[in-house]
Amino acid sequence: MFDKKKLNFWRLAFIFTGFTVLVLVYLWNSPQEPKAMMMDGSMGNMMKQMHVTNMTIYDLLTSEKEKQASMSEMHSHHQGQSSVIFKLNFLTTGIIFLLLPFIIGGSIILAIVWIK
């Protein structure tokens, strides 16, 4: 009836449920600030409404140049705020975009080898 081999799973599920209930009780009234209505949906759904609806392939491949000037001003302001975070962002961006071509290349090699 009850599989003893699965006991560890149910223990884990019980611990996670306990943690979830504790966090929800602790944050019962949070956040204190008035909630933004637009954040009721998930980020993906919000993006879908704001940017993906009526989007064309052309939009995916072209850049919004007029926005760049104001964005660069904002970024330079943020970079001046915290140099450690900026350096860490530079490092993580470097790691990701340096390794990404190798990951894609390796995946293509593995796909060819595995399909053979």
Next chain:
Amino acid sequence: MNLRFDFIMHWLWAIVWALLALSGFGMVGAKHGWLVNFDYATADFVHRLSAAVFVVLTFISIAYEVFRNIKKDTKNLAWFVIGRSGYQLFTFITTLILIITGALIWICSEFNMSAVGFALLIHEYISYIALASVIWHIYKKCHALLSLKKPQAKPQKG
């Protein structure tokens, strides 16, 4: 206990994945903000940092698998995160989608919000599928840890 490469990779992957899941789902929307105590800035920071480690682990796994294929090593790595079939293949595909869409979100937010919206939508829904699959995976494989506890029979002499 003899620690194997695939076992270490499995648990490193699990830790980084858990960090990514917690910080990522916390940022999905206000409904899930309690996961990160509504501290979206820290969640964003942890998510980006963990993403870099995740990419490094993925790179090591792929490089190891390619190297194994070159050496024609057909030994079954039960704990390894990527493989040619079953859940290992599923993890490999979802990981690639998450990394590529994550990179698009990372870089395109500078100049193309349409691409960010498109990538974010895929990133979010693949994450839900991956989370459901991880719960199923833990349920199916939880007996594997029990077998690690059992003392192995000593080889008989003579």
